[in-house]
Amino acid sequence: MENYLSLFQTYDVPAAFWVNIQLSFWAAIFALVIGTVLALFRISPIPSLQLFGAAYVNIFRNTPLTIILAFGFLGLFSVMQISLASDLTVSLFRIAIVGLALYHAAFVCEAIRSGVNTVPLGQAEAARAIGLSFLPAARLIILPQAFRGAIAPLGNVLIALIKNSTVAAAGSVATESSGLMKTMIEFRSDLVVPIFLTFALGFVILVIPIGLLTTWASRRLAVAR
Amino acid sequence: MSAQQVLFDAPGPKARRIILISNIVGVLIVLAILAWIISALAGKGQLAASMWTPFLESRTWQFFILPGLLNTLKAAGISIVTAVVFGLIFGVGRLSHSAPIRYVSGLVVEVLRAVPVLLMMIFFWLALGSSGAVQPQNAPLIAVVIALTLYNGSVIAELVRSGVHGLPKGQREAGMAIGLTRNQSLRNIEVPQALIAMLPALISQFVVILKDSALGFIITYPELLQFTRRLGVGEGNVIPSLFVAAAIFIVINFALSTLATRLSVLLSFRTKGRRPSPKDPIVLTPAAT
Numbered sequence: 001m002e003n004y005l006s007l008f009q010t011y012d013v014p015a016a017f018w019v020n021i022q023l024s025f026w027a028a029i030f031a032l033v034i035g036t037v038l039a040l041f042r043i044s045p046i047p048s049l050q051l052f053g054a055a056y057v058n059i060f061r062n063t064p065l066t067i068i069l070a071f072g073f074l075g076l077f078s079v080m081q082i083s084l085a086s087d088l089t090v091s092l093f094r095i096a097i098v099g100l101a102l103y104h105a106a107f108v109c110e111a112i113r114s115g116v117n118t119v120p121l122g123q124a125e126a127a128r129a130i131g132l133s134f135l136p137a138a139r140l141i142i143l144p145q146a147f148r149g150a151i152a153p154l155g156n157v158l159i160a161l162i163k164n165s166t167v168a169a170a171g172s173v174a175t176e177s178s179g180l181m182k183t184m185i186e187f188r189s190d191l192v193v194p195i196f197l198t199f200a201l202g203f204v205i206l207v208i209p210i211g212l213l214t215t216w217a218s219r220r221l222a223v224a225r
Numbered sequence: 226m227s228a229q230q231v232l233f234d235a236p237g238p239k240a241r242r243i244i245l246i247s248n249i250v251g252v253l254i255v256l257a258i259l260a261w262i263i264s265a266l267a268g269k270g271q272l273a274a275s276m277w278t279p280f281l282e283s284r285t286w287q288f289f290i291l292p293g294l295l296n297t298l299k300a301a302g303i304s305i306v307t308a309v310v311f312g313l314i315f316g317v318g319r320l321s322h323s324a325p326i327r328y329v330s331g332l333v334v335e336v337l338r339a340v341p342v343l344l345m346m347i348f349f350w351l352a353l354g355s356s357g358a359v360q361p362q363n364a365p366l367i368a369v370v371i372a373l374t375l376y377n378g379s380v381i382a383e384l385v386r387s388g389v390h391g392l393p394k395g396q397r398e399a400g401m402a403i404g405l406t407r408n409q410s411l412r413n414i415e416v417p418q419a420l421i422a423m424l425p426a427l428i429s430q431f432v433v434i435l436k437d438s439a440l441g442f443i444i445t446y447p448e449l450l451q452f453t454r455r456l457g458v459g460e461g462n463v464i465p466s467l468f469v470a471a472a473i474f475i476v477i478n479f480a481l482s483t484l485a486t487r488l489s490v491l492l493s494f495r496t497k498g499r500r501p502s503p504k505d506p507i508v509l510t511p512a513a514t
Contacts, residue, residue, distance in 0.1 A: 045236070045244055048251035062432070062478035063471045064439035067450055071471075074454065075464045080269055133240075163341040170443055178343050178443075182351070189355045196348040200340045207339040 004194050007184060016180040017202050023097060023165040023176065028158055030101035035108025036143075042109065043116060043142075045134060053109065060106040065099075065164055069171035072099040077172075089175070096168040100161065107157045115150025116142060120225065148221045155214025159207050177202065266464065276462040280469060285456065293452030294473060300366060300448060301438045304373035305431055311374050312381025317416065319386050322407050330382070337379040343440050345372035350444040365446035369438060377434050384426050388419030425489035432478045432485075439474070449473065 041053035060068075072095040076082045084094035119142055127137035147154075166178035173179070181199045185192050236244055266272050279285045318330030350368035353359050359367055392415055400410025420427075442450040449470050457466030 046247045046251050048248050048255065052251070052255050058479060058482075059475060062436075062475045062482065064436040064450070064474055066439040066442050067467060067471050067474065070442065070450060070454070071464075071467050074457070075467055079271070079463055080265065159339075163339075166341040166343045167440065167443075169343065170440075178341065178347060181344060182347050185348070185351045189351065192348070192352045192355065196344065196352075199344055200336075203341055203344070204336055204339045208335070211339075 003188070004191055007188060007191065007195070011180060011184050013177075013180065013198065013202070016175060016177040017206070019093075019173070019176040020162065020165045020168075021206075023093070023100060023168055023173070024158075024162045026097045027100035027104060027165070028161055030097065031104040031108050031157075031161065032154075034101060034105035036112060038105060038109035039112035039116070039146075040138060040143075042113060043138070057106045057109055060103055061110070063103075065103050065167050066170045068103050069096060069099045069167055072096060073170070073172045092172050093168075096171040096173045099171060100165060100168070104157055104161050104164075107160070108154065111150050111153035111157055112143075112146055114153055115146035115148070118149030118223075119145045145223050148223055151214055151218040151221060155210060155218070158214070159210055162206055162210070163203065271462075271464045276465045279456070279460045279462060280465070289452045289456040290449070290469070290473070293447065293449035293470075296366075296446070296452075297435070297438050297441075297448040300369045300373070300441060300446065301431075301435045303370050304377065304434050304438065307370060307374040308377040308381055308430075308434065309427075311378025312385055313416070315378065315382035316385025316389075317411060319382060320389055320411060334379040334382045337375050338383075340376075342372050342376045342437055343443065345375060346440055346444050365441060365444050368444055369441040369446050369448075372440075373434050373437055376437075377430055380430055380433075381427065384423045384430070385416065385419060388423040389415045391422060392418055421492060424492060425485040428481055428485035428488065432481050435478060435481070436474065 038053045038056055041049040042057075044050060073092065077092060077095055082095070083091040084098075085091040123141055123145065124137065127141040132140065166176060168176050169179045169182075177199055181195060184195050188195065263272065270276070315330045315334055318326050319334065321327050321330070346368050348368075349371045350364055353367055354361055354364040389411070396414055396418065397410055400414040401407075405413065438448060439450050441448045442454075445451070450467075453466040453470040454463070457463035460466070
């Protein structure tokens with residue numbers, strides 16, 4: 001037990017989780033913006049944008065996240081020498097955020113589209129009847145209702161994003177929790193089970209409240225029809 | 226999808242002109258993005274022929290891509306079978322009428338779904354490796370399979386549960402009426418029907434398993450990404466190699482996703498409890514079974 005507790009003095013476990021939370025936070029914001037734009041493209045009347053949206057979703061949804069994040073490090077950072085900050089660690093951290101955001105944007109787009117499907121036809125027809133064209137109708141009538149119908153699937157994407165932020169290890173973000181867990185187990189292989197359970201518990205504590213919250217919010221905010 | 230046609234009016238001459246102009250602008254923007262990516266790649270010499278010619282040689286495929294793909298498919302294939310078994314056991318466990326079994330299954334499924342697959346993979350890899358329970362060279366494969374099974378098995382358990390809950394109540398009542406016990410009716414009547422209804426979702430989960438098998442890269446399992454990285458480092462063409470690896474994954478997963486969508490359309494006839502009318506094309510029913 002003393003051995004176990006002394007681990008926390010040697011290794012900063014909360015800091016590693018904080019890295020995952022930061023990765024998830026920024027990636028979630030960017031993914032939400034990109035995903036909303038993609039969803040607009042896919043429901044717009046313009047064929048080239050529809051095609052672009054569909055192609056983006058199919059490409060990113062079917063590529064393993066590991067490849068995207070490994071590409072960020074091996075391709076963008078090492079070969080293309082793209083850096084998003086003067087500091088090496090910060091640069092890799094930001095590249096990982098971009099990779100996570102691009103990947104999850106495809107799922108956000110599909111979640112919002114499923115939300116659009118919950119909006120009854122009459123709403124779109126009413127929007128046309130009062131003379132709104134596509135963008136005002138989408139902004140004022142369709143999307144507000146679609147987001148409320150998409151809270152549960154969006155919550156699932158957020159949960160997946162938080163768990164997937166551990167994959168940033170493939171993009172050489174060494175400070176996040178899966179990397180720290182590996183280091184800790186390698187140094188204290190006698191404590192492999194307690195170390196794993198600590199990290200697993202950390203994610204359970206992070207993820208389960210979000211699941212409960214989005215379920216509650218999706219019921220509470222659902223448009224009564 | 227239905228809102229898609231109704232979101233905008235049938236375009237008149239003015240709207241048609243706006244759509245045409247926006248369409249051209251859209252094409253130009255997409256082309257500009259593509260041109261920017263291509264010029265950035267070309268600027269670093271990534272589009273030179275020598276970067277791509279290795280993929281025309283048989284030894285590249287023989288020694289790098291095919292062995293990698295084989296290992297990826299091996300890990301994913303084993304995991305799919307074990308995850309379905311795991312999912313059936315715990316899905317039926319969550320529906321059991323014995324409260325302890327129900328609670329334990331529920332707890333296991335909820336917790337395993339909340340833990341990142343990568344953490345489980347690293348844990349089993351290091352734990353198996355240091356315990357000496359398995360050959361060290363087998364530890365990565367076994368860790369990949371166990372982690373994928375535990376996570377995706379839990380998701381499949383939820384699919385089984387929601388599939389059975391989605392069945393009409395009459396199915397279970399009919400089972401009871403002909404003298405089956407609760408468990409017999411579950412096994413022989415409800416779960417088989419639920420399996421058909423959840424087939425599209427199940428195939429989508431297989432896509433997840435195939436994608437997540439690439440996490441084995443991080444724990445040194447020699448799967449497709451690992452082999453293509455080695456190839457890229459050896460030939461000095463990391464970016465083209467990763468593109469090829471991604472393209473292979475996209476093709477396989479896209480085929481599986483398309484199959485899932487097709488199946489869900491076909492199976493909706495069976496699972497919505499709709500009575501077939503005499504006007505329906507008869508071929509649809511045999512095709513679905």
